[in-house]
Amino acid sequence: QKEVEQNSGPLSVPEGAIASLNCTYSDRVSQSFFWYRQYSGKSPELIMSIYSNGDKEDGRFTAQLNKASQYVSLLIRDSQPSDSATYLCAVKDNYGQNFVFGPGTRLSVLP
């Protein structure tokens, strides 16, 4: 059973701070990793994808991947109240198109 784990939160950070969201996965053959943002009552929205070890930056977002440790993280710099949402980590292997999602971490950015 493939599993993806995240701290459920809520994670509270002040406006302008760095928010750090973490995710671990159980299946070593996983190759593709995704972060989705989900506002309350809405559907998940793709933020970033990462496939290779190391860091990938896109604006205020940085995804970090360590396959040896089976660990993925998302950093949000200069956090804004509009970043308040649930962040879902998703993992996929290359054998199929089944994405396994974690339970999500609820982030609250305080003005």
Next chain:
Amino acid sequence: DAGVTQSPTHLIKTRGQHVTLRCSPISGHKSVSWYQQVLGQGPQFIFQYYEKEERGRGNFPDRFSARQFPNYSSELNVNALLLGDSALYLCASSVGRGNSPLHFGNGTRLTVT
């Protein structure tokens, strides 16, 4: 470009009834996946279709079925509804190959009373 479209947006059914949810993928996307999301949890995989063939099935009972049509749109059917089927049903499309991500529709909120 139009995103993934789902219908209906909301649905209220009673126990034992049947429901059909519909999804149209992004133009050019050949894969459609269905997920169930219960409040406070991450999406749970139900089905994946690619080029009209079932490519994956999650741990859901046989009351759940789906199909994909020649235009790549898809239907999810749930028979003999239970209270526990109340959830947000998400359809997602993708190119269907390699590292292509999922793109979600707005979902159908199903309430079973």
